[in-house]
Amino acid sequence: MTPENRAAYWKANVRLLFILLFFWFIVSYGLGIILVEPLNSIQIGGYPLGFWFAQQGSIYVFLVLIFIYAAAMNRLDKKFDVDE
Amino acid sequence: MTNLDIWTYSVVGFTFALYIGIAIWARAGTTGEFYVAGKGVHPVANGMATAADWMSAASFISMAGLIAFNGYGASVFLMGWTGGYVLLALLLAPYLRKFGKFTVPEFIGDRYYSQAARIVAVICLILASITYVIGQMKGIGVAFSRFLETSYELGLYIGMGIVAVYAVLGGMKGITYTQIAQYVVLILAYTIPAIFISLALTGNPLPQIGLGAGYVENGAQTGMTLLAKLDQVVTELGFKEYTTQVMGSYLNMFAYTLSLMIGTAGLPHVIIRFFTVPKVKDARYSAGWALVFIALLYTTAPAVGAMARLNLMDTIQIGPVGSEEGNLLYEDRPEWFKKWEATGLLAWEDKNDDGRIQYYNDQNPAFDEKAESFGWKGNEMVKVDRDIMVLANPEIAGLPNWVIALVVAGGLAAALSTAAGLLLAISSAISHDLLKGVFMPGISERAELNAGRLSMIFAIIVAGYLGLHPPGFAAGTVAIAFGLAASSIFPALMMGIFMKKMNNAGAIAGMLAGITVTLLYVFQHKGIFFIPGTAFLMPELGMGPDWFFGISPNAFGAVGAAVNFVVAFVVASVTKAPPEHIQHLVEDVRVPRGAGEATGH
Numbered sequence: 001m002t003p004e005n006r007a008a009y010w011k012a013n014v015r016l017l018f019i020l021l022f023f024w025f026i027v028s029y030g031l032g033i034i035l036v037e038p039l040n041s042i043q044i045g046g047y048p049l050g051f052w053f054a055q056q057g058s059i060y061v062f063l064v065l066i067f068i069y070a071a072a073m074n075r076l077d078k079k080f081d082v083d084e
Numbered sequence: 085m086t087n088l089d090i091w092t093y094s095v096v097g098f099t100f101a102l103y104i105g106i107a108i109w110a111r112a113g114t115t116g117e118f119y120v121a122g123k124g125v126h127p128v129a130n131g132m133a134t135a136a137d138w139m140s141a142a143s144f145i146s147m148a149g150l151i152a153f154n155g156y157g158a159s160v161f162l163m164g165w166t167g168g169y170v171l172l173a174l175l176l177a178p179y180l181r182k183f184g185k186f187t188v189p190e191f192i193g194d195r196y197y198s199q200a201a202r203i204v205a206v207i208c209l210i211l212a213s214i215t216y217v218i219g220q221m222k223g224i225g226v227a228f229s230r231f232l233e234t235s236y237e238l239g240l241y242i243g244m245g246i247v248a249v250y251a252v253l254g255g256m257k258g259i260t261y262t263q264i265a266q267y268v269v270l271i272l273a274y275t276i277p278a279i280f281i282s283l284a285l286t287g288n289p290l291p292q293i294g295l296g297a298g299y300v301e302n303g304a305q306t307g308m309t310l311l312a313k314l315d316q317v318v319t320e321l322g323f324k325e326y327t328t329q330v331m332g333s334y335l336n337m338f339a340y341t342l343s344l345m346i347g348t349a350g351l352p353h354v355i356i357r358f359f360t361v362p363k364v365k366d367a368r369y370s371a372g373w374a375l376v377f378i379a380l381l382y383t384t385a386p387a388v389g390a391m392a393r394l395n396l397m398d399t400i401q402i403g404p405v406g407s408e409e410g411n412l413l414y415e416d417r418p419e420w421f422k423k424w425e426a427t428g429l430l431a432w433e434d435k436n437d438d439g440r441i442q443y444y445n446d447q448n449p450a451f452d453e454k455a456e457s458f459g460w461k462g463n464e465m466v467k468v469d470r471d472i473m474v475l476a477n478p479e480i481a482g483l484p485n486w487v488i489a490l491v492v493a494g495g496l497a498a499a500l501s502t503a504a505g506l507l508l509a510i511s512s513a514i515s516h517d518l519l520k521g522v523f524m525p526g527i528s529e530r531a532e533l534n535a536g537r538l539s540m541i542f543a544i545i546v547a548g549y550l551g552l553h554p555p556g557f558a559a560g561t562v563a564i565a566f567g568l569a570a571s572s573i574f575p576a577l578m579m580g581i582f583m584k585k586m587n588n589a590g591a592i593a594g595m596l597a598g599i600t601v602t603l604l605y606v607f608q609h610k611g612i613f614f615i616p617g618t619a620f621l622m623p624e625l626g627m628g629p630d631w632f633f634g635i636s637p638n639a640f641g642a643v644g645a646a647v648n649f650v651v652a653f654v655v656a657s658v659t660k661a662p663p664e665h666i667q668h669l670v671e672d673v674r675v676p677r678g679a680g681e682a683t684g685h
């Protein structure tokens with residue numbers, strides 16, 4: 001593996017991390033804490049929306065984020081030929 | 085023996101026989117097996133075992149109780165203890181697997197080319213793990229005291245004995261397979277009563293949906309959602325509105341959540357799990373699978389908490405608030421009430437001598453006048469330990485005895501599995517990192533194993549002693565442990581992977597600064613090493629409770645972690661950059677190919 005290749009692989013990896021961590025932050029700290037009061041005026045399935053994000057929604061999104069990460073990284077590994 | 089006793093003894097006895105049977109069958113023979121189960125563990129199986137390891141007495145016994153009494157404020161636990169897996173999966177697990185060592189201090193020692201860094205990591209790890217075990221001991225004490233109908237203290241001593249036998253015999257391989265069995269027991273024990281209760285209160289069997297569904301009374305829809313009903317019931321008695329009550333402040337909740345999340349990614353007994361999968365790819369998926377199994381419990385917990393609170397209020401407040409017959413007569417109190425009174429974790433005091441139980445918020449000045457007009461002289465439920473809620477929940481809801489027995493078994497499974505995982509992390513830190521790694525490199529395998537077992541016993545005794553006067557409810561105590569891990573281990577690991585130029589001096593200074601700041605703040609509020617009466621807040625210096633921007637000690641790990649990063653960065657920028665071969669090592673860790681088996685050297 002050439003140093004350029006290695007750097008490109010790492011850069012793609014870090015870019016993916018930033019995108020996923022952005023959503024990680026938004027669903028929990030953003031929608032579940034910072035914006036909870038305005039969101040609570042909306043009702044969804046009997047839940048105030050902000051409360052729902054804090055106690056249910058954020059957890060579902062976390063799950064999705066990890067599986068997206070694992071799948072995207074496997075693809076990246078193959079593309080750069082560093083898979084096992 | 086009553087019918088319930090027979091059920092409880094048989095279910096608990098059966099599950100214990102199962103765990104111990106597996107532990108003996110899989111007894112560890114070599115040091116490699118003792119620590120990491122020889123790498124042959126499938127990601128789904130590993131995820132399940134990680135989930136059991138992870139979900140301790142804090143999650144199983146304590147968390148829903150805290151949710152019941154803190155409502156929205158307790159969301160910090162829900163988000164914090166699941167969101168940390170995102171950090172773990174994205175920032176640490178694959179790289180640590182690629183690095184391929186047995187323990188977290190080993191990584192830190194090698195990456196920062198320094199025995200001193202390794203020793204500091206061992207100390208941080210032991211502090212965090214012991215605090216965590218104290219929280220487990222509280223949970224075990226509660227479960228055993230109820231199960232055997234003894235005092236909390238005696239329950240704790242019996243629990244210590246069982247944990248000791250269990251953890252010392254096993255080692256990692258035994259623990260991995262036992263933990264899969266424990267996961268199954270604990271998730272059934274948690275979800276079955278939740279389904280029953282959700283069905284009774286809302287007509288919907290799925291607790292995740294039921295929590296938002298319409299509230300059913302006497303078999304008919306009331307036209308009101310369960311959450312709206314709960315808000316109404318609690319505010320009528322002067323408590324804060326369930327769905328909006330904040331824990332401290334929004335800033336405190338932010339810090340609390342952050343502290344738990346990064347603490348999750350810094351706790352050795354969870355990280356070590358990712359050393360046991362065959363490939364880097366599996367380490368990524370393992371974190372996802374672990375969270376699937378964890379989320380099953382964590383999305384159920386909010387319903388368990390809310391419904392337990394509603395049932396508890398309805399049990400005591402049997403009629404309209406303020407009416408003469410509105411409160412339950414003490415002599416009519418249900419069986420579960422009496423049994424919990426025996427443990428000392430639930431207590432009633434007749435303040436207005438009317439023989440009835442008044443349970444309301446007497447700390448709310450806006451409600452005082454009303455209470456007075458009812459002839460109430462203060463809240464008479466003088467002790468309602470939050471940690472009893474989950475165990476008492478099925479009894480409060482009047483579920484069949486076998487369900488109650490199952491919950492006791494589940495609580496014990498949760499506490500035991502985590503305590504065992506933590507004790508393993510402590511023993512490997514002492515025997516593998518300190519003895520073999522630093523002080524006695526020539527030690528034989530057998531001596532190393534024995535040293536590991538001795539340090540486990542020592543840790544159990546220390547944690548048990550401190551568990552007699554725990555610094556909070558189980559989940560709160562455990563939160564402190566997360567703060568300690570967040571402020572020390574996580575930043576060192578993350579910078580080790582993502583900052584090639586981070587050097588030995590920076591990492592050591594960062595870890596020391598982070599954990600010191602956190603410990604000082606915690607000890608200031610909770611006493612030195614949690615020993616009662618040694619708290620040293622200094623009001624003359626403006627140090628009231630939670631003096632730092634209203635952040636509670638349980639949430640302070642977030643601040644400690646920030647201190648760690650800043651100090652490490654500053655120190656590293658003025659000291660010598662790491663040697664060439666270390667920078668190559670970091671580059672190598674970032675690429676999956678070539679991950680061999682985890683080695684101890």
